[in-house]
Amino acid sequence: MRWLGGALVLALAASAVAQTPLQWSQEETRAIARHGPWPPPAPRDPSNRVAGSPGAVALGEHLFNEPRLSADGAMSCATCHIAGRDWADGRTRAMGRAELDRRTPSLWNVGYAHWFGWDGAGDSLWSQSIRPILDSREMASDAGRVAGLLREDKALACGYERAFGHRPDGDDEKLLVDAAKALAAFQATLVSPRTPFDAFRDAVVAGDREAMARYPLAAQRGLKIFIDAKCSACHFGPRFTNGEFGDVGIPFFTRPGEVDAGRLDGLGKLASSAFNLLGRHNDDASGANALRTRHVQRLHSNFGEFRVPSLRQSGGGPFMHNGHLATLEDVVKHYSEVNPDRLHSDAIPLVRPLALSAEQSTDLVAFLRTLSVAPPPRVAAAPLCP
Numbered sequence: 001m002r003w004l005g006g007a008l009v010l011a012l013a014a015s016a017v018a019q020t021p022l023q024w025s026q027e028e029t030r031a032i033a034r035h036g037p038w039p040p041p042a043p044r045d046p047s048n049r050v051a052g053s054p055g056a057v058a059l060g061e062h063l064f065n066e067p068r069l070s071a072d073g074a075m076s077c078a079t080c081h082i083a084g085r086d087w088a089d090g091r092t093r094a095m096g097r098a099e100l101d102r103r104t105p106s107l108w109n110v111g112y113a114h115w116f117g118w119d120g121a122g123d124s125l126w127s128q129s130i131r132p133i134l135d136s137r138e139m140a141s142d143a144g145r146v147a148g149l150l151r152e153d154k155a156l157a158c159g160y161e162r163a164f165g166h167r168p169d170g171d172d173e174k175l176l177v178d179a180a181k182a183l184a185a186f187q188a189t190l191v192s193p194r195t196p197f198d199a200f201r202d203a204v205v206a207g208d209r210e211a212m213a214r215y216p217l218a219a220q221r222g223l224k225i226f227i228d229a230k231c232s233a234c235h236f237g238p239r240f241t242n243g244e245f246g247d248v249g250i251p252f253f254t255r256p257g258e259v260d261a262g263r264l265d266g267l268g269k270l271a272s273s274a275f276n277l278l279g280r281h282n283d284d285a286s287g288a289n290a291l292r293t294r295h296v297q298r299l300h301s302n303f304g305e306f307r308v309p310s311l312r313q314s315g316g317g318p319f320m321h322n323g324h325l326a327t328l329e330d331v332v333k334h335y336s337e338v339n340p341d342r343l344h345s346d347a348i349p350l351v352r353p354l355a356l357s358a359e360q361s362t363d364l365v366a367f368l369r370t371l372s373v374a375p376p377p378r379v380a381a382a383p384l385c386p
Ligand code: HEC
Pocket: 064, 075, 076, 077, 078, 079, 080, 081, 094, 095, 096, 097, 100, 102, 103, 104, 105, 106, 107, 110, 113, 115, 116, 117, 118, 119, 125, 128, 129, 130, 132, 133, 137, 138, 139, 183, 187
């Protein structure tokens, strides 16, 4: 009896050290493999002639932190996109000179997107970077102010010359776009760190069961639910987003009587923007990258659609385009209980109530948490042209 008890204790201790990973079918293995490898190759952007240039990245980082871009000299991109908060601000809705209608999204991995903003009103990272500079509720600035700063501030003018190969020249609008292209070059370097999920994914692909066993069992069970529930129909690929738009039943009233029409409005803004890829500021002479913009159609079903967010390094919440859900537990509860009648897209329903048990919900949250790590510390940018 005594001996048996001892053996039991030993067996329990051993199982705590080396747990057995769950069994995964070939189909599940392929589904897991598609969410990596991470990090992907650096993003490319032919519409931006300085994308990837170290000089433009350096200038862009300085402009990102530069409050003089704003009308009152008090607000920079970093006011809302805070490095230590996964490039968001933790607020339900962003606070500029007034409260905005939407939440500040994280900027991790933004260089891999093809539509920008919750409503897809931008078709390039640089055009999306112009919007907050001009928006009267945000930096409330204008092309003249930005161009003047680039021409007259010694450090910025020198940074511009290193990035673009000549002194700041051309009309104000062109210099505004150049500033945005430097901002884009910087933001494209924000690639989120590897996570426990990535170590597990690589172990699954390599068939390394010992390494697989290091991934918590709750997260493994949650991942099975994620695959079964077909979350990856929208949260697809290494970034856990297909980059397109969907409706998952989040209320779209902004204030009583006012709605946020999401993608439907975004497409109108995209078409009328002087900075879209069909305009004169696209650096891709072949025009190939403007095809998506040329052919996109505005459909009534776009009403209330918002861009599918990446699930990587998504900050601690709140979640959704308007911060409607505070925690990942709330998000999972939403998908568990969603009322299909609230979804107004007429396509094949991809979202249906999952009716998860309490334990399943905990597991799904445990999995989602393994897509993030603590935000890595960021060193201050070196001075431009010391
Ligand atoms: C007042 C807060 C605020 C400021 C200041 C601000 N942003 Fe944002 N940013 C937001 C909000 C809110 C959104 C979502 C906009 C939308 O969908 O309508 C956003 C969206 C973005 C996106 C799109 C991200 C994506 O995933 O599609 C980029 C890129 C971006 N901002 C870059 C910048 C840059 C560059 C600056 C400075 C020039 C800046 N932002 C200044 C709040 C802010």
